[in-house]
Amino acid sequence: MLSRVADNLYWMSRYIERADGMARMIQVHQNQALEYVQNDQQLKEFWQPVLQSICAEQVHPESDAFQKIGKVLIFSESYPNSIISCLFLARENARMVRDQLSEELWLELNNIYLFFRNGDALDLYNQGSDLLLDRITRFSLVFQGLADATVPHSEGWRFLSLGKYLERADQTSRMIDTLNLRIKEPTRADLMSVLRCCIALSAFRQQFRGNLSLQNVASFLLFSEDFPRSIRFCIRTIDHSLHTLSGVPTGTFSNEAERLTGSTLAMVNFTDWNQVQSKGLHETLDELQTTLIEIGQRIFETYVLLPSEIKSLGERSSANFTQAQQQQ
């Protein structure tokens, strides 16, 4: 497979996962605010940690307009992580690799693009933001379902999977982090919201019954063995995909991406809440996010830049290729 194609598939998949996470995050918090926030000042305090966790502090609506924050996070074309930006970028990447996608997959993505482009999305939002956000999360579920059901599970699909799980691990870590960033101790409602953002409420209840605490919620989202949005699950899947791509057995490594993922997986496998606490939850998450970014870069170098091959053949600078790398 062409390196550039692998890169496009990876980013397409990442942007869709990002749009999905964003939609759920907006919906859950808007919902929570309805019951728990009385005035504009409280609303601002309520949203700030959330915006901080997703690096969206620059998205400042007028101080009295936090009511509109959801709309900005959905429709702002100048904010690169808004839902509309993610969907447009996903389509742009898809457009370059249409030959790798099933027709059904392309139609699904192109339809949501046209839905935003022609203003129907805004109309639906005006009827009720939940209607639009539901539509977006349903789109991403259908898209990911189709990707699994209609794309051959060969190389290209592995890159879809890498993009999806790296983004998901990142999102989960950021959602947990909102709990650290709140001024007061996280409330029961805050914990519920984080679980809802990760669609983890039922899975959590099965394991912990009603025992809602910061320790239980964070442990579950970090370390759950089998919940498909836990950090551990995501990193294990990335590790597996990388080893399937290279054909090297897990537990060993043939490139930097594998080495880094493997050691991160070992760290997650052999860490418990006590260690998280002694290091600090925020610090743990921060370090994890840095590692995730680095894993993404190593994948890019290994499969797209091909530095070792180019170096040995030594002809052409890879400068314009580095420029092609997209914004994290």
Add this chain to the structure above:
Amino acid sequence: MSLPNQFQGYTVEHFFDEMFLDRECLQARAHYEKIFHRFDRLTEEEISERRQQADASFLEHGITFTVYGDEGGTERIFPFDLIPRVIPESEWTVIENGLRQRILALNLFLNDIYHGRKIIKDGVIPEEMVNSSKNFRPEMVGFDPPQQIYAHICGTDLIRDDQGNYLVLEDNARCPSGASYLLENRQIMKRAFPQTFGGMSVRPVEAYPDLLLRTLEHLSPRKSQKPVCVLLTPGVYNSAYFEHTFLARQMGIEIVEGKDLISIDSCIYMRTTRGLVQVDVIYRRLDDDFLDPMVFRSESMLGVAGLMEAYLKGNVALANAVGTGVADDKVTYAYVPEMIKYYLDQEPILPNVPTYLCWKDCDRAYVLDNLENLVVKAANESGGYGMLIGNQSTAKEREEFTRLIKAYPREYIAQPIVSLSRHPTFCEEGIAGRHVDLRPFILYGEDVEIVPGGLTRVALKKGSLVVNSSQGGGSKDTWVLREF
């Protein structure tokens, strides 16, 4: 309730009409009878339903082109007209033979001017015409391209005059586009009017991608193994990008950009997730100028540094060859009938439109005196840019062209205004006659292959003679019928 009668009020006027025999009573030609009755009896609901279906299908599938100079690089669909253009097989056979003859002559000509230049020495074509052609590539002199073929893929535009004679308007021997529309239009028509196909015996066109791939594979320098062919695109912002992905997908080959390729020791490799893979044949949809910044335009980011060297050493094949632009120079065009006689010792089957060359003193004098009755074209432009249609021009435009012709006589040709044939087409006022042309796609590999028909382009604006997509043209499905 009366039956619908869509053709009520349709007028043939003084044009050659593809569907109707004569002016007075609407008598459909035999090969159009079924189509005529089918469309005449369509209800308004059926029409709008099928049109919406077709438009939605194009948009959903992303079958779009990008309009240059439009803010934000808007993607538009190439307007599609539902009424198909029909060509009986007897006519098609003549066209096919004419095109075959033409591509052979053009290739012999290209080979000749990059080698011994016999045609010039024998006084058939003036030397300065070749040397002054913008697209003549001195790098190609003395080089033998794979299989001695230069133009492997050629789109030759045909028009019909007021008597219905087919004439060649121009040859596109560099990177002709439109084949994807030809294929998609057929798919859409089969979905929208399945019954109409029944009993008509329409010749299929779906073989095009396979024939194209075979044409490419024929050029591979490494005969020992399955050739690695790729399609080189300028990228996602090119107006024909959809076509590039479409054809690559249909052929099952990689679509690459310049940055995906790298030249090492005069061989071309593509970067893949499994490392570097050597490339044998490049179907390039990039003009010569952008192919290799080391040889042509140095600021081009679209090409591959070192590609020309690899090509000239015979390590990679290009389709079309470098330097084929001499053949679609509109000044060269004027000499194609002579080439056919000279190289093939045959009479041209498809005549040219009479052409005045502004660099000849007598022709130029005539052109300048008769601007109002002529079409003036830039010799090296395509896509309907750089053109003056005399009888539709303003005095100011004619002044400007007078100045240009005097300043750059080599760059301009002129032709009488041919009143192109018209075809019934859905317009705002109902079905009305609109001017059409025809672009068949000729493939020259082991054999010359032409899929039956081609892309019929239609000028949707009333009275307009310009059919290019960039200038508000649309297209139709083209049916070549097996003889009844």
